[in-house]
Amino acid sequence: MYRYDEFDARFVRERVAQFRDQVGRRLNGSLTEDEFKPLRLKNGVYLQLHAYMLRIAVPYGTLSSRQLRQLALIGERYDRGYGHFTTRQNLQFNWPKLRDIPEILDLLADVEMHCIQTSGNCIRNVTADHFAGVAQDEIEDPRPTAELIRQWSSLHPEFSYLPRKFKIAVTGAEHDRAVIKAHDIGLRLRRHPDTNAVSYEVSVGGGLGRTPMIGKVVRDYLPKADLLAYLEAIMRVYNLEGRRDNKYKARVKILVHEIGVEEFTRRVEEEFARLDGPSVNADPAEVARIATYFTPPTYEVLPAVSRVLEATKATNPTFARWVEVNTVPHKAPGYAALTISLKPIGQAPGDATSEQMRLVADLAEQYSHDELRVTHAQNLVLPHVRQRDLFAIWQKLGEAGLASANVGMITDIISCPGLDYCALATARSIPIAQAIQHRFADAERQREIGELNIKISGCINACGHHHVGHIGILGLEKRGIESYQITLGGDATENAAIGEILGPGLAAEDVPDAIERIVNVYVEARQGNESFIDAVRRLGLGPFKAAFQEVAHAVA
């Protein structure tokens, strides 16, 4: 894993000291709220409905056991014994007191963590495929790229006051697990068909929020060495020409949309040609140094399939089902990448208690080379697990309520905090997720339905990715009550698509019925092994709309 150098460590400590001083001056009255707010936001401190909230960066979703243990400790000592993992692979604490935050930041710095650039109009924490380095369909680990971008973008003087926030995601795999097309910039590592050289496909202008857009490809094969100069060119065009008159139109997606992708690309290429590439691009020695931190651990030489695992599966169908649903094949024979679902039926999606965090940290230390990942779907991953250890892990997870076999299933719901915590929310989202989970709790039924992603946001900002859910749910306010708009056909993968609205908004209690009707249409109409999203593509919205209308009419 990447280790801070002395410069990084000193910088983070200085930042904590500055913030401690700023909090002190806020409390003694020498800073007003207007002066203080931008300072606290620069350190990840928001004010929510019931309390402050602290957003902690987990760069490209990679954590060590020691770091997760520290998060557990902070949760216990300064919060309410739990934290919330988010769609941006970060962790949020919901109850910190302002007076304690400098102390918390020091504890984070002890384990090389911080909250810098988790908020505000800067380049935010870079996200990546949670199976980075282990996925079989991967061309190259995306994390050295993400780390390079982190270093380049941290406190980049030119890009500290962008028109709006800026989010970058990277994947090195065929299958997009990092939702790169819904990011301001999405990077995909791929081989050039002629030269076989690893290069980047660069997409710009994706984003969710009130104007959802799918990113457009501006370069098919960017040579790896040119990455920073090309990013710099994109950022310059955006920084100069992005709108600052209206915050709803200030994202790069609006600029790309308003001037068109050809014109945007032309301006970027012009700027790129003008830039002195060698002075901007990273020194190859530094790139190589970063890459060494991501060299895979030394794996044991094992047979491709563990006989121990197969035998245990044969005698324990519940365990077998969990292995089938929650693990993916690993690059190394005899290993698996394991997803630990933070979606037990009826719990808030993405919440984990301090005890659960400690258990997962222990398991990562014992069984996964001390490493774990946070996924954008609000789950955790043990990336390097020997197949033969899966049974022991499963048993320990089960004791902590973490052995749900539902990854990618209808109950593996993404949900933002919504009105239970968020000051911007127009409706609650967690209780909707819980109600749907209860409706579909039966394991057999989930298996029959297969892969289906439900994503819920508590307002139009779309932090819960509802636009790209196979079924998306958006909580709004209608005449003084919570109302939920359902969309269908969104897709967060390489086939990225924005869902379409099915009909009028529903009351909270009618949402599970509506979801059930939509699912029933699929179950009756599917052909062979066709997945939900494939069936929606083949059938179009028509039959689903008809079923949805029945619910809408019944309650109208």
Add this chain to the structure above:
Amino acid sequence: MAAAPKRPPLPAILLANDLLDGDVVFASVTAAGALAWTRDPTLALLAADDAAAARLEAYAVSEFAAQHVVDAYLVDVSIEAGGPVPRHYRERMKTLGPSNRPDLGKQAGDGIAAERRA
């Protein structure tokens, strides 16, 4: 602070977040008749007429300036057996806590129990 928000229909209460702790506080009146903050929504002072609302608004401005609270604003309420209840569900959430965690927030007595003991 931005321009004062429009006054809601009356009766109303004044709520805010405590600057230091971030939790929700309500303007109440002490035995001596002065305004003070409480964690307990049932003790919130009710403003039923314009003069009372104006007094709460002035308190919001001065307490914000004095670095005691942030995000102070009036909320319209209905009067129920247990005390004033915000009419809008968003503000009701602020007087309760997360609906999925009845063990947390004001609904669980956070801050209130300590205040009653004090």
